[in-house]
Amino acid sequence: MQxxxxxxxxxxxxxxCKEGVQETAIVEESSFGAMANELPKVISVNAKAKAILDGWKDYSMFHQGFERIYTIDTREDLVLVIEDLVEKQKALENSEYPAEFNIPQIKGRQKVVKTYILKTKGDLEYRLNPEVSIKELITAYNALRDQFNVTVNNTLPAELMETDEL
Known part of the structure; x- marks a missing residue:
């Protein structure tokens, strides 16, 4: 009997013990879906910038890939989206820029976006929480899109910016 x-x-x-492990796995997967719903939204570009960006094929592909961040449900989905963004960012970096956007301000912000893509990829590889990195990535991407708006709305002549004399 004993x-x-x-x-x-x-x-x-x-x-x-077995039931507790199953609940933990479910909570982890659902947290990525909830995180995607809480992310800041991508800002829109004005009509002038949109007309130029629509003709830039590599940027359009990058933007479509970036929008997939908002559809993630699991860690694996996020890994795939980030790997895709790395490839599309490389193609964008090597592509021919439209004349209006072939300026250091745009290229500099694009490098910042690349930095945060790689930071997010590193967080995923080391199994760290990528939420902060993703928010920083979206902030950097919004700064890039805002620079598109600033560039097309700039009414100052380029010669004025290039001269050092007053």
Whole structure:
């Protein structure tokens, strides 16, 4: 009878531990879906900038890939989206820029976006929480899109900016 009691206690412990592990896995997967809903939104560009960006194929592909961040449900989805963004960012960096956007201000902000893409990729590889990195990535991407707006709305002549004399 005493052996039966030990067996029953051991069985009870094993069953109770097993249920807790399953709940933890479910919570982790659902947290990525909730995180995607709480991310800041991408700012829009004005009509002038949109007309130029629509003709820039590599940027359009990068933007479509970036929008997929808002559809993630699991860690694996995010890994795939970030790997895709790394490839599309490389293609964008090597592409020919439209004349209006072939300026250091745009290229500099694009390098910042690249930095945060790689930071997010590193967080995922080391199994760290990528939420802060993703928010920083979206902030950097919004700064790039805002620079597109500033560039097309700039009414100052380029010669004025290039001269050092007053």
């Amino acid at each position: 052996k039966f009691g030990y067996f029953l206690v051991l069985l009870l412990i094993l069953v109770s």
